[in-house]
Amino acid sequence: MSDTRRRPRHVGAKLLLLILVCYFLVPVWWLVVASTKNAEGLFAGDGALWFSGFHLADNLRHLITINNGEYLRWLGNSLLYASAGGIGCTIVSVLAGYGFAKFDFRGRNIVFAMVLGSVMVPLTALVIPTFVMMSNAGLTDTIWAVILPSLLSPFAVYLMRVYAAASVPDELLDAARIDGAGELRTFVRVALPLMRPGVVTVLLLSVVSTWNNYFLPLTMLSSSKLYPLTVGLGLWTQLASSNNGGGESLWNLIITGSLVSIVPLVIAFLTLQKYWQSGLAAGSVK
Incomplete structure (x- = not known):
């Protein structure tokens, strides 16, 4: 009986933890994805959280020069x-x-x-x-x-x-x-x-x-x-x-x-x- 009562509580705690992890990782993920886009892809407005062309090497080359x-x-x-x-x-x-x-x-x-x-x-x-x-x-x-x-x-x-x-x-x-x-x-x-x-x-x-x-x-x-x-x-x-x-x-x-x-x-x-x-x-x- 006690295990049955604890199980929903554990599920809720894990769900809350998952939400918090997503909350903190989404900006980092966006930063990684946005760094791979050129200027046109960055302001295209579609697929902000996913890759659309991979220009990271060009961005890094331009960044250091x-x-x-x-x-x-x-x-x-x-x-x-x-x-x-x-x-x-x-x-x-x-x-x-x-x-x-x-x-x-x-x-x-x-x-x-x-x-x-x-x-x-x-x-x-x-x-x-x-x-x-x-x-x-x-x-x-x-x-x-x-x-x-x-x-x-x-x-x-x-x-x-x-x-x-x-x-x-x-x-x-x-x-x-x-x-x-x-x-x-x-x-x-x-x-x-x-x-x-x-x-x-x-x-x-x-x-x-x-x-x-x-x-x-x-x-x-x-x-x-x-x-x-x-x-x-x-x-x-x-x-x-x-x-x-x-x-x-x-x-x-x-x-x-x-x-x-x-x-x-x-x-x-x-x-x-x-x-x-x-x-x-x-x-x-x-």
């Missing part, structure tokens, strides 16, 4: 910002989170409360003050205007603090200190391997956040040579909307460029998935 390889320059900038900002943010967050979790110093709770409270502040609200700071330091319209603000993430510090407290036993650290290991060696040889899933999780989230950042580089940069993909594709969208620089012929390049821009993120997720999943599940059974 337009304006003397402008798209490739933007792609390289995005890779630079995401790697430098993501790795730097991970290092800062790991060190800060470990310090908050394993060291007892005066004002620790107050400082951590300030860090935790800053999570509630929208990032867009900090862009203008950050711009003023960078302008006073003479760093606007440079790569540092994008990289330096990306190094700080209150949420990543909070995540690493919680993860370090849950995954690194104090008894293990005390044993390493009794054996004569210094604080740096204890952190590198004992704590850091135990924190690896959390470190990879923060790295992945930081890279994705920096890669998808639009408002910060839009505000900080004025030279198109320093634009990341987000701002560069936005510039093309403005040109296409105003019918300057190609009109319809530019839209299929924007769509193809959007498809290419998500490939590095997909590769990163697939590569680091096992570490990411284990990092999210840490402490769930304690």
Whole structure:
């Protein structure tokens, strides 16, 4: 009797899950299909969700050659910002989170409360003050205007603090200190391997956040040579909307460029998935 009652509930849950999967995958499917069409096929109005001619190779060739390889320059900038900002943010967050979790110093709770409270502040609200700071330091319209603000993430510090407290036993650290290991060696040889899933999780989230950042580089940069993909594709969208620089012929390049821009993120997720999943599940059974 109980199995009979549970069966409709399971069917409903699976049906809801299927609907949600379709809801999230349909835009991705449309992006893939639209990237294979030329300008005429893109605006034909029929078969929007299915292939009608395969021009992906032509679109990619045009994409990497337009304006003397402008798209490739933007792609390289995005890779630079995401790697430098993501790795730097991970290092800062790991060190800060470990310090908050394993060291007892005066004002620790107050400082951590300030860090935790800053999570509630929208990032867009900090862009203008950050711009003023960078302008006073003479760093606007440079790569540092994008990289330096990306190094700080209150949420990543909070995540690493919680993860370090849950995954690194104090008894293990005390044993390493009794054996004569210094604080740096204890952190590198004992704590850091135990924190690896959390470190990879923060790295992945930081890279994705920096890669998808639009408002910060839009505000900080004025030279198109320093634009990341987000701002560069936005510039093309403005040109296409105003019918300057190609009109319809530019839209299929924007769509193809959007498809290419998500490939590095997909590769990163697939590569680091096992570490990411284990990092999210840490402490769930304690």
